[in-house]
Every structure is written in C-alpha cells, then in structure tokens.
Amino acid sequence: MPIKIQNDLPARKVLEDEHIFVMTERRALTQNIRPLQILILNLMPTKIETETQILRCLSNTPLQIEIELLQMESHTAKNISEEHMITFYQTFPQVKHKWYDGLIITGAPVELMDFEEVEYWDELCEVMEWSKTHVHSTFHICWGAQAGLYYHYGIPKYILDKKLSGVYKHYLINEKSRLFRGFDSEFYAPHSRNTTVRAEDIEKIPDLKIMxxxxxxxxYVVGNQSGSQFFVMGHSEYDIDTLAKEYFRDVDKGLNPEVPVNYFEDDDPKKQPTMRWRAHGTWIYSNWLNYFVYQTTPYILNEDVVTFTDED
Structure with missing residues (x-):
C-alpha cells in the first residue's frame, strides 16, 4: 500500500526515485478505491493445485482482489470433476462483456504441439484479442507466455533438445523496473518446459523488452512498453513439491527423465527439495498487482486510460 505524505516533503523525490509508492495528500483526497477484478484463465490439468498456487501468490498484498476463474469452452478438462468446473469456472461468452483490471493466462501441457494444433487455440486467440480492449494488464505464464508472444507479436517457439526442468539462477536486465522492486540482483525460479523462445526474435520487436x-x-521475463503485457517463461507460483511430482510422474511412465537441476538436495531424488524461489514468487505477483494494475487501472474499467511505462 502507498505511503501517504505531505505534498512537499523532501523525502518524496528520493522515495519516488526508488519506485516506492508515495501518495501525496492531494491525491489521497481524490482517490477512489474499489476491489481489483482479476480473471484467471487456468489451462493447467491440475486445476485445484494451480488455483491454489496462484491465489497464494496474489494474496500476499493488502489490496482487495476479486477473482474469477475462466475455462476454455472448446476443451473438456479430464483431471477434475465436471461439478468443480461448473461451480467455479465461467466460459468466455459469460465474461466477454466485462472489463478486468488483470488477466492471468497459465501454462498448459501442449507445448510440443504447434499452436494451431491445440484444440482450443482459436478460442484462446479470441480471449487474447479481447484482452487488448477489456483488460488493463495481462500476466502470461510458461506456455501461456509463448502463446501470447506468438499471437501478439509472431514470435515462434523452439523445441529444446531435452526438457528444461529445475530451479535456475536468473539476473535482472531492467533492474529499475517496478516489476522487480525488492528483488536481489540474482534470484532463482523454477522451469518445466520442452520449448523456448529466443532473445534475438524478441529484440526485433521495438515494443518488447527482455527484463x-x-x-x-x-x-525469463518479457514486457511490452506500456506495461499491459508481461510474459514469464517459468513457474514462480510452483509449490516446493511440484517439480518432484512431475519428475516422479515421468519416472512412473518410463520416460527416464533427468533429475531437475538444482532442486533436490545434492541432486538426489531421494532427498527433499530445497525452496529457493518463494520470495521471488511473492514479489513478482505483488509488484505486478501493485504497480501495473492497482496504480494505473481506471476507477471505471471501461474508460480509456493513459498508457503507463516503468519510466513514468
């Protein structure tokens, strides 16, 4: 939440230069506050687990958030009861007349297929096009990030020689971005994917920046200039045991998977995993909500808004 101070307090400029949210008395007097409306398009087969992981990340903020869950009408979820989907999820025709402060598009286990081969691709494209006019800022995850980059900017994905699975060290390219407020210069994040995007393709697009x-x-993180689109290639929302579940599932299927990198103690699957990314997972969602949704979204969602960048 913002720090409310007097309009001319000298500390104001220093704090603002550090990207600390300072609200002057003048702004506080005119501020209208309402709950943020966040829509989650959950494409993962483990619906309940993914719901819980993302909600946990979103909850670590004093902001009031109202969540709606979205499913693809053109796809039938196989690992969850129909009752759960009917009770808690909406379809796109039920929400497309609404406006949202934020949209989260999850990953999906379809990355080895061409985008156009995915059964719900046309419907997903309709959602992504709609998001440009009905969502203030969209946060794409893993395959959802690759799908978003492909749909919005024509950036292809490439199949890796082997699955990328583990917890990897990352570094900041855009250290002054509000998305990384509170981050260390180096941080860890989990990945679990068979495909990737290439920096040289992204660097050709003037509207995009590798962050x-x-x-x-x-x-790892790509954003557009306005802050209305973020593409995160990993799974900062993962629980400590998620990679282990995926690894042992593949072992049981006889796929002979490699042990996830930098995950189990001493790289021994018989030992417990080490949690290295919880702080990062908390901060990236909290900062997105605070700086790219809450601070810039209009009070009336269907109003036109001024674009916002990290430099503003």
Missing part, C-alpha cells in the same frame, strides 16, 4: 534472463534457462 530478466538466465544463462541456463534463457529469456
């Missing part, structure tokens, strides 16, 4: 990366895992 964080890893020597081993490649491009």
């Amino acid at each position: 964080a990366a890893s020597d081993e895992a490649g491009v």
Whole structure:
C-alpha cells in the first residue's frame, strides 16, 4: 500500500526515485478505491493445485482482489470433476462483456504441439484479442507466455533438445523496473518446459523488452512498453513439491527423465527439495498487482486510460 505524505516533503523525490509508492495528500483526497477484478484463465490439468498456487501468490498484498476463474469452452478438462468446473469456472461468452483490471493466462501441457494444433487455440486467440480492449494488464505464464508472444507479436517457439526442468539462477536486465522492486540482483525460479523462445526474435520487436534472463534457462521475463503485457517463461507460483511430482510422474511412465537441476538436495531424488524461489514468487505477483494494475487501472474499467511505462 502507498505511503501517504505531505505534498512537499523532501523525502518524496528520493522515495519516488526508488519506485516506492508515495501518495501525496492531494491525491489521497481524490482517490477512489474499489476491489481489483482479476480473471484467471487456468489451462493447467491440475486445476485445484494451480488455483491454489496462484491465489497464494496474489494474496500476499493488502489490496482487495476479486477473482474469477475462466475455462476454455472448446476443451473438456479430464483431471477434475465436471461439478468443480461448473461451480467455479465461467466460459468466455459469460465474461466477454466485462472489463478486468488483470488477466492471468497459465501454462498448459501442449507445448510440443504447434499452436494451431491445440484444440482450443482459436478460442484462446479470441480471449487474447479481447484482452487488448477489456483488460488493463495481462500476466502470461510458461506456455501461456509463448502463446501470447506468438499471437501478439509472431514470435515462434523452439523445441529444446531435452526438457528444461529445475530451479535456475536468473539476473535482472531492467533492474529499475517496478516489476522487480525488492528483488536481489540474482534470484532463482523454477522451469518445466520442452520449448523456448529466443532473445534475438524478441529484440526485433521495438515494443518488447527482455527484463530478466538466465544463462541456463534463457529469456525469463518479457514486457511490452506500456506495461499491459508481461510474459514469464517459468513457474514462480510452483509449490516446493511440484517439480518432484512431475519428475516422479515421468519416472512412473518410463520416460527416464533427468533429475531437475538444482532442486533436490545434492541432486538426489531421494532427498527433499530445497525452496529457493518463494520470495521471488511473492514479489513478482505483488509488484505486478501493485504497480501495473492497482496504480494505473481506471476507477471505471471501461474508460480509456493513459498508457503507463516503468519510466513514468
């Protein structure tokens, strides 16, 4: 939440230069406050687990948030009861007349398929096009990030020689971005994917900037200039045991997976995983909500708004 101070307090400029949210008395007197409206498009097969992980990340803020869950009408979820989907999820025709402060598009286990081969691709494209006029800021995760980059900017994905699985060290490229407020210069994040995007393709697009990366895992966070689109290649929302569940699932299937990198103690699957990314997972969602949603979204959501950048 913002620090409310007198309009001319000398500390104001110093704090603002550090990207600390300072609200002057003048602004506080005219501020209208309402709950943030966040829509989550959950494409993961583990619906309940993914719901819990993302909600946990979103909850670490004093902001009041109202959540709605969205499913693809053109796809039938196989690992969850129909009752759960009917009770808690909406379809796109039920929400497309609404406006939202934020949209989260999750990953999906379809990355080895061409985008156009995914059964709900046309519907997802409709959602992503709608988001440009009905959502203030969108946060894409893993395959959802690759799908967003492909749809909005034509950036292709590439199949890796082997699955990228583990917890990797990352560094900040755009250290002054509000998205990384509170971050250390180096931080860890989990990845679990078979495909990637390449920096050289992204760097050709003037509207995009690579904000964080890893020597081993490649491009990590990409944002557009206005702050209305973020693309995060990893899974900062993962629980401590999520990679372990995926690893042992693949072992049971006889896929002979490699042990996730930098995850189990001593890289031994018989030992417990080490949590290295909880602070990062908390901060990236909190900063997105605070700086790119709460501080810039209009009070009436269907109003035109001025674009916002990290330099503003």
